[in-house]
Amino acid sequence: MTSQHPQPLISARKLTKRFGALTAVDGIDFDVARGEAFGFLGPNGAGKTSAMRMVAAVSPPTSGELRILGLDPAVDGPTIRGRLGVVPQENTLDEGLTVRENLYTYGRYFGLSRKTAAERSAELLEFAQLTDRAKQIVEPLSGGMKRRLTIARALINEPDVLLLDEPTTGLDPQARHVLWDRLFRLKRRGVTLVLTTHYMDEAEQLCDRLVVMDGGTIVAEGSPRELIDRYSTKEVLELRFEADDHAPYAPKVEGLADRVEVLPDRLLLYTEDGDGALVAAHERGLTPLSALVRRSTLEDVFLHLTGRTLVD
């Protein structure tokens, strides 16, 4: 824990969620401190959304302990939800209402007065860069605008924690960057962020600390930097050969790097010195179609921990 606060904002012990025979979340422990940007990184089906829905106090845990703002969601659900802002993965905007009406009606759900709901709606339209769309129906807006509106809506109650489930999935690169910019602003203001993502670049950009999830369990925890230092090397050499199957090339690069991962379309050589490894590969007479030296990312961490890639 990096926080000076005696008690975390969110705290889970052996948190478990089962749907019939399927165990979506399998006894995970984690804490989130105030002001922190905390991430769940993992592929689809890792249990991130199920974990998030329990933290959002909408999905009752099957077993384990969960405290949000020190409260038990089974007892104080409405009060906890009153202090959370939720950006769900699926769009739950009312597309038949206007942009402003979406903010206003949502604010009223929290018990805000008409005046407060109207004032905050105006501020948040500014924040979401949607002021000129205020009176338009939501339905025809672009995906990026809808997502910004969803984030603005989640802020209407000035929440202690903003929960974002796959905030930029399905958005084009430009819309993602606009959205990340908005989230950075919130982070600088001290809003606690909890997000799930299967994009390693998103996790690296936004998260102070994250847990890597796979198959309903947490397989690693730390800051993006720590995780990369712990589970990967400084550099990665990617080699692509003219072949449909790269497995036969693995023995040929043996000894050139600390570790080699074989993907269907390329080899990944984990080493402290990518350029040196490439020179050594050429000296062995290997002639890859392409060679790329890059820094390690969380993708490499995930690959090392699970043997699989994040986005399949």
Add this chain to the structure above:
Amino acid sequence: MATTAPLQTVPAQPAEGKMWRRVLAYWLIVYRQNWRSSAFSSFLTPLLFLGAMGYLLGPLVDSGARGGIPGVEYVAFLAPGILAAQAMMSGVNDSTFTVMAGVKWRKFYLAMLATPLGVRDVLLGHLAFVFVRLVLTSTAFLLIAFALGAISGWGALLALPVAVLTGMAFVTPVFAFSVSQRDGTSFNMLLRIGVMPLFLFSGTFFPTDQLPGWFEPIPWLTPLAHGIELCRDLALGTASVGMATLHLGYIALWLVVGFWLATWAFRRRLVV
């Protein structure tokens, strides 16, 4: 866990079920947008029935060989029946696709449940809105029927709450049915094989003793026949306290059991 004391004073929200007015406020904003189109269909349909059956077919019934309905003009017999039957129709109409929309298409239930609102608030708020709509449409029909002279007398005013309750007695179980569906394909079936036969055979257009003997008790299994009979008794001044209590009791039973079922079905669908 070490301690469970809250780390800050978290402003408390009311208990689940006490925040339904916030949901009703949402529905009234939605209604402000589309009341014209919905008003048109909910006022026009009963008026068309009253015109075609009451004023055009009615005189033929009254002057027929059997002398029509004993002791009363056909249109005066028909109007309170339409009042109650229409309440069922528009109540069911407001309880199928809109409920599915809340779960699946517009997802407003899901949006609400991410806020302090609980399942009970979402359900009560939506039911409250359907109730408001029933009061509005039934009042409008009653006023027009008064103006046309199809309904008269102070007793008919009491028929208004009876019609609204009759509608709600269908609304609550249909909410339970609708929220349990995968999609909207079953709703047209519900209208065709459920609601429409009830509308035709529960005493709206003719006394139920016209039905073949073996069939006669069947309409009385649903609240509609009771609602129609009580509305008619009130409008024609033939109501007795005893029968009124029985009719109302049966209507209330459906409403309450339906509400219980709806609460259960909403929870099962929305809390996973």
